[in-house]
Amino acid sequence: MARARKATIAPGATIGILGSGQLGRMIALEAARLGYRSHVFGPGADDPAMQVSNRATVAAYDDEAALAAFAAAVDVVTYEFENVPYATAAFLADRTKVRPSPAVLQICQNRLREKDFCASIGAPTTRYVEVAGPEAVARELRDLGPPAILKCAELGYDGKGQVLVKADSDPKAAWEEMAGHAPEAVGILEAVVDFRMEISVIAARGLDGQITTYVPVENRHRNHILDETLVPARLKPALADKAEGLARLIAEKLELVGLVAVEMFVTTDERLLVNEMAPRPHNSGHWTLDACVTSQFEQLVRAICGLPLGSPERHADAVMKNLIGEEVERWAEAVGDPNSKLHLYGKAEARPGRKMGHVTKLLPKREG
Incomplete structure (x- = not known):
């Protein structure tokens, strides 16, 4: 004690x-x-x-x-x-x-290290290979089979640094678009996934090893940027449990102290494939501020400060909508809805693609 x-x-x-x-x-x-x-x-x-x-x-x-x-x-x-x-x-x-440790950060900020880590613990991902230039892209595309996604190993987000490579694509042009003409860029070529939805699960792990997870949520994107999150995801209970189990496994094997958000694809044949991880609170978890006993942000504070983790139980279902660019002008509509909670981020300029805030609409919780 x-x-x-x-x-x-x-x-x-x-x-x-x-x-x-x-x-x-x-x-x-x-x-x-x-x-x-x-x-x-x-x-x-x-x-x-x-x-x-x-x-x-x-x-x-x-x-x-x-x-x-x-x-x-x-x-x-x-x-x-x-x-x-x-x-x-x-x-x-x-x-x-x-907290989380620099070792966790190092894994999660590089797509190749993420995928290699998942492979090492038995967490399924799409097929992937490291590529270091246009020649490697052309060669590996033949093995993976077109189309494939060429991604920069580091620094890409919201669709940045990602290029769809087809059978008739110019590998050099694809590489330059991905790398931004960086001469020493490292890329990862991933097989395209036939998926019916993207979900995410946020897991927290405390200093004492206790792990909690939030319910899987369904993410919908627009122009490669998260637009809406549906809570909970439309999954069969067994698959939802499996998704939470994968997030728990990742948190445990990372020896995490803090939060990790695990994005996954749900394939058309009902498999789960880990896509990316983030060692921090996540956009798809903003709904927890208004619909859960303990929000993802409070859970992070609890974990890194050595406090007992709070309950991730939700008291409502929800739809979280990002306010992107000029959509922030809809703030008055949000505050006029008694079932919606408005969160503005204090950014002075609304630019295209910039997240200016979000609105969480609370819904009756479905049973079962």
Whole structure:
């Protein structure tokens, strides 16, 4: 018991957040509700998380002097996005607690390492192969069979750095589109999946090894950006249980302390294939703020601070709708609906493809 108390980071402590976007904003807000302070570190001033945190450091992720001062000012560090450089997380881990660990970050920020990790623990994925240039794309496409998806191994999101490669595609043009003409880019070529839906499961794991999962949800995309999340996903109970089991397996084998969101394809023949992982709160989990006993953001705070994990039980079904670009002007419609909850991120400029907020519409919970 004494060891457990010693490991606990009690309310009043300061949580360091690497990244200053809307996920960091929601982490900071939930942390404050539990009595924690937040210190945000990121390169942009007046970002969404900085507007609601106790303290902010505006600096580059390779600014070691700023990072050292940041580490000295916080009690634990977490991430709000997975493209924080591994070197940054490792530098901080030498000076303070970083949860999830830099090793988890390193796996989840690279598609090849993700797929290799899944293969090592028996989590199914689509067929894939590493490619290092146009010649490799042409060669491996013959083995995988067209069409296939060429993706950059790192830094791609919301469809960026992804190219559909067909039998008649020019491998050089596809490579340049994927890599942005980067001469040393590493790619991954993935077989196209015949799927009927994409789902995601968010798992949390505490310091004591306790694992909880949220119900699988169904994600619908528009222009490669998440548009709506349906809660729960339209799955047979056995397949939903299997999806949660895969997320639990991944959290356990990662030796995670924090959250991991696991995106999966549900194939037309009812198989599950892991697509990507994110070691942080996830867009598809925003509905938990309004429809669950414990939101994904509170669960993260609990996990990294050594508190008991909360209940992930939902008290309502939901549809979460992202407000992208000019859709933010629909805020008045949302606040006029008594069954909807509006969340705006404090971004000054509504640009095409930019997530400005979200609305969660609460629905009666279906039984069974």
